[in-house]
Amino acid sequence: MATPIVFLVDNGSLRAQAVIRLRVLAQALSERIQLPVEPVSLLHSCKVPIRELAGVPATIVKRRLREYLDLGMREFICVPLFLGPSLAISEYLPRLIEEFKQEYPDLNVRIAPVLAGVDLEAPDRRLAQILAQQVRALWGEAESRVALVDHGSPIVEVNRVRNVVAGQLAEELELSVGAVLPCSMERRPGAAYAFNDPLLQDLGQINQFAGGRLVLAMFFLLPGRHAGLGGDVADICDQLLTTGAFEQIETTPLLGEHSLLMDILEDRFDAVWYSAGA
Structure with a gap:
C-alpha cells in the first residue's frame, strides 16, 4: 500500500x-x-x-x-x-x-x-485526566466550584460527550457525582437545543453554585474567537465578575496545550x- x-x-x-x-x-x-x-x-x-x-x-x-x-x-x-x-x-x-x-x-x-x-458513552478517559491535572493546578487551598464549558453544539451526541467527560472529571478530582457542572458558551435558540443549558453566562443564577471562586475547565482545543486570550469565554467571565456572580474565576489552559x-x-x-x- x-x-x-x-x-x-x-x-x-x-x-x-x-x-x-x-x-x-x-x-x-x-x-x-x-x-x-x-x-x-x-x-x-x-x-x-x-x-x-x-x-x-x-x-x-x-x-x-x-x-x-x-x-x-x-x-x-x-x-x-x-x-x-x-x-x-x-x-x-x-x-x-x-x-x-x-x-x-x-x-x-x-x-x-x-x-x-468510538464509544461516545465512554469517552477516552485521558480527556478528563488532562482537565483534572489542569484544574488541580489552579485549585489551591481555597474551596472552588468547578464547571466544564464547551462551545455548545446543536448535536446531542457532542453534548453527551461533554457531559460524560464532566462526570469523569468529577471522578478524577475525587468529587461527588454531579460536582462538576457542564455548561455551554452559547447555544441555538429554541427548546430543541435546551440540552445545552445551562449557559456559562447564567451560572450566577444557579443559587447553589454561584458565589465564591470558580475554576472553569475549558473543553476547547485551540485558541480563537471563542477560547483563549480575548475570546468570547473570557468576555463572559468578565461579565460574571462584574455582576458579582463570582468573586474570582480561574480558567484552565486549552486541551491543545x-x-x-x-x-x-x-x-x-x-x-x-x-x-x-x-
Whole structure:
C-alpha cells in the first residue's frame, strides 16, 4: 500500500493563533508517527492573512485534496482534531470525499476516530485526566466550584460527550457525582437545543453554585474567537465578575496545550493505519 498523505484536520478559524497552534500539533504528531502530517482545516483558515502566518498560507481540505489528486495521489488519512462527532467531521468531510470520488473513483480517504473515541458513552478517559491535572493546578487551598464549558453544539451526541467527560472529571478530582457542572458558551435558540443549558453566562443564577471562586475547565482545543486570550469565554467571565456572580474565576489552559493530547492523536492515527495492514 502506498504511503498515505496525512492531514491533521480541525474545523478552521479566522484567527492566526488557531492556525499556528494547529501547525505545532501537526509537527508534533509527525514526529510521533514518523510520517509527514499536514495541518489542514475544513473551512475558514485560508482567509487568515499570510502576513500573520509568517508568510506561509493556511489551506483547507477541499483545496489541498484537489492539489494532491492532480499530482496523482490517492491515499489519505484524516486525523480529526475534534472532541466529538461534530457535523463538520461526520457529514461535511465524508460528503466532500464522496464528491471527489465521482471524479477519482480510486480515491481512498480513511478518517480516524474523533478524540473522544468510538464509544461516545465512554469517552477516552485521558480527556478528563488532562482537565483534572489542569484544574488541580489552579485549585489551591481555597474551596472552588468547578464547571466544564464547551462551545455548545446543536448535536446531542457532542453534548453527551461533554457531559460524560464532566462526570469523569468529577471522578478524577475525587468529587461527588454531579460536582462538576457542564455548561455551554452559547447555544441555538429554541427548546430543541435546551440540552445545552445551562449557559456559562447564567451560572450566577444557579443559587447553589454561584458565589465564591470558580475554576472553569475549558473543553476547547485551540485558541480563537471563542477560547483563549480575548475570546468570547473570557468576555463572559468578565461579565460574571462584574455582576458579582463570582468573586474570582480561574480558567484552565486549552486541551491543545497538553502533551497527553498527542498520545490520543497518535492512537487515533494508529487505529486506521494499522487496521489497513500498514
